Amino acid sequence: MEKKIFSGVQPTGNLHLGNYLGAIKNFVQLNNSKENKCVFCVVDLHAITVNQDPKELRNNIRETVATFLASGIDPNKSIIFNQSQVSAHSEAAWILGCTARMGWLNRMTQFKEKAGKDKEKASIGLYSYPVLMAADILLYDATHVPVGDDQKQHLELCRDIAQKFNNDFKVENFLIAPEPLIQKEFSRIMSLKDGSKKMSKSEISDQSRINLRDEKDQIVNKIKKAKTDPLPMPSEIKDLDNRPEARNLLGIYSSLTEASLEKSINEFSGKNFSDFKNTLTQVLVDKISPLAVEIKKLLNDKNYIDKILSDGAQKADEIASKKIKKIHEIIGF
Numbered sequence: 001m002e003k004k005i006f007s008g009v010q011p012t013g014n015l016h017l018g019n020y021l022g023a024i025k026n027f028v029q030l031n032n033s034k035e036n037k038c039v040f041c042v043v044d045l046h047a048i049t050v051n052q053d054p055k056e057l058r059n060n061i062r063e064t065v066a067t068f069l070a071s072g073i074d075p076n077k078s079i080i081f082n083q084s085q086v087s088a089h090s091e092a093a094w095i096l097g098c099t100a101r102m103g104w105l106n107r108m109t110q111f112k113e114k115a116g117k118d119k120e121k122a123s124i125g126l127y128s129y130p131v132l133m134a135a136d137i138l139l140y141d142a143t144h145v146p147v148g149d150d151q152k153q154h155l156e157l158c159r160d161i162a163q164k165f166n167n168d169f170k171v172e173n174f175l176i177a178p179e180p181l182i183q184k185e186f187s188r189i190m191s192l193k194d195g196s197k198k199m200s201k202s203e204i205s206d207q208s209r210i211n212l213r214d215e216k217d218q219i220v221n222k223i224k225k226a227k228t229d230p231l232p233m234p235s236e237i238k239d240l241d242n243r244p245e246a247r248n249l250l251g252i253y254s255s256l257t258e259a260s261l262e263k264s265i266n267e268f269s270g271k272n273f274s275d276f277k278n279t280l281t282q283v284l285v286d287k288i289s290p291l292a293v294e295i296k297k298l299l300n301d302k303n304y305i306d307k308i309l310s311d312g313a314q315k316a317d318e319i320a321s322k323k324i325k326k327i328h329e330i331i332g333f
């Protein structure tokens with residue numbers, strides 16, 4: 001069956017291993033399958049829900065595209081564009097904001113985390129962020145949305161919005177409730193300094209993450225210093241209970257080598273932690289360093305990236321403007 005895939009990544013700079021293993025690696029596989037139609041969006045409208053420096057934002061949009069390309073997404077097979085260039089996204093977000101309920105949004109944990117203690121000072125955009133995300137997905141009739149584990153709740157909201165809109169206007173199956181595609185085993189990559197916290201670009205310490213643009217010696221240094229515990233390498237999955245750092249590092253290794261957690265545990269059982277760290281570093285350097293080189297190279301040709309974005313926006317606009325036109329008719333505009 002043909003799958004329609006949509007996903008988005010914020011151009012907030014510093015894409016890291018969590019973004020790669022949790023989302024982008026999956027995008028590449030989906031892009032490579034013949035039956036899929038994929039749309040990958042650089043969600044710049046989402047990025048401005050918190051303050052952005054305009055010059056940096058412009059660079060980060062290009063850098064996100066360069067990361068997609070370097071990872072193996074083919075712009076001839078998938079649509080790559082930035083959200084702000086297709087006006088239907090903002091428009092649909094307003095309309096669907098009239099379908100979504102305050103009570104639903106009040107439950108969103110990402111808003112609570114990002115707004116912090118002083119909610120009064122958070123932007124309205126940050127609050128209604130998941131409605132814009134629903135608009136992104138529903139405009140393309142996406143059937144499947146590859147994301148990291150942290151976006152699960154937003155996808156449930158998207159499904160609720162689709163259903164309520166269809167019910168309210170008596171248009172059965174007009175908006176398609178999408179299925180999340182979340183990696184089964186390693187859907188959440190954790191900080192290298194604290195296995196209970198998600199690896200994140202907003203974390204102050206750079207030691208907590210592997211950035212996709214890190215140089216080889218930075219990777220070596222970060223894995224060397226990555227937090228572990230004094231216990232030996234596990235010999236079965238059960239041994240990882242209450243050992244979040246060891247689990248995370250083995251998860252990263254498994255995900256990079258496409259092995260099951262069980263297989264990786266068997267590979268290192270009885271060995272020293274330092275042996276494991278050496279092998280992990282080698283795999284990271286082999287897989288991630290070439291990305292950094294390629295991203296840098298691509299960023300030297302801004303015209304090429306801008307051309308991909310403008311071609312992509314044109315293709316995306318063809319799909320999205322048809323859908324928004326139908327939405328207008330349904331609503332009575």
Ligand code: AMP
Pocket residue numbers: 008009010018019020021022023024146147148149150151187188189190198199200
């Ligand atoms: P963002 O950079 O927040 O736009 O996230 C882009 C994609 O990366 C989303 O699908 C996230 O769910 C995913 N992602 C971000 N951080 C992590 C992480 N630590 N582990 C797994 N996936 C992640």
Ligand code: TRP
Pocket residue numbers: 006007008009010043046132133136137145146147151154
């Ligand atoms: N909210 C997502 C994140 O922070 C990014 C995003 C925006 C997205 N629109 C989307 C993801 C549509 C999937 C589908 O990671």
